[in-house]
Amino acid sequence: MLRNLRPVVASTLDPVGRALARVGLTPNAVTVLGSVGVLTSALVLYPRGELLLGTLLVTFFTLFDMLDGAVARARTRDNEFGAFLDSFMDRLSDAGILCGLLLWFIGGGNSPVLTLVTLFCLVAGFGVSYVKARAEGLGVRCDVGIAERTERLVIVLTAAGLEGMGVPYALPTGLWLLALLSVVTIGQRLLETHNRLGGAERRPTSH
Known part of the structure; x- marks a missing residue:
């Protein structure tokens, strides 16, 4: 849904990317x-x-992570491993955010229900990414879904930040919404x- 903003974001980050490239930082x-x-x-x-503090820092480093593409453009180099590394680290970052919240609900947050909802969001997030990766491994594009990575990050970080500011029910609402939209997105990508595969009756090897 937010993919239409990517060209604007890219053009905004390009000057920063050139500055980082000049001091010797690589995209990786x-x-x-x-x-x-x-x-x-x-x-x-x-x-x-x-x-609140956690959300502010996570947001800062998430935006910092977006600079790798700007640095790559500044260095005018295409790097397939860089694209692979970026995707892998994105999965780790997404999991880390939800694991941090999971530990909070297990401990001081003391909410068994939200512990389960957060765990579901963690698994569903991997499911959203895996369906796309597996489809592309079979040679078809799967760039659909109401809640891609950017949307999911916006939801969980906004909810956590508002909760940290004392807004009632912000985090539970955000997590339940994230769970629902993740399920819808998986369904959209499966369909x-x-x-695109034409419903072919072939069974690729499992992983």
Whole structure:
């Protein structure tokens, strides 16, 4: 849904990317630094109940992670491993955010129901990504879905930040919404893949 904003974001980040490239940072280094920042912030601050500070830092490092593409454009180099690394680190970052919230609900948050909802969101998030990756592995595009990675991040970070500011029911509402939209997105991607493959009765090898 937010993919139409990507050209605008890219043009905004390009000057920063050129500056980082001039000081010697590589796209892969930017990817790793951003993801490590997200993981550290989420896994240290969220379990302690510091939802607002954790969200601010996670958001900062998430935006920093977006600079890897700008640095790559500044260095005018295409790197297939860089694209692979970026996708892998994105999955780790997404999992780290939800694991931090999961630890909070298990501990000080003391909410068995939201523990299960957060765990469901964690698994469903991997499901959303896997359907797309598997479809592309079979040679078909699967760029559909109401809640791609950007939308899912916006929902969970907004909800956690508002909860940290004392807004009642912000985080539970955000997590239930994230769970629902993740299921819808998986369904959309399964249907799209089925249609593009023509419903062929072939069974690819399992992983």
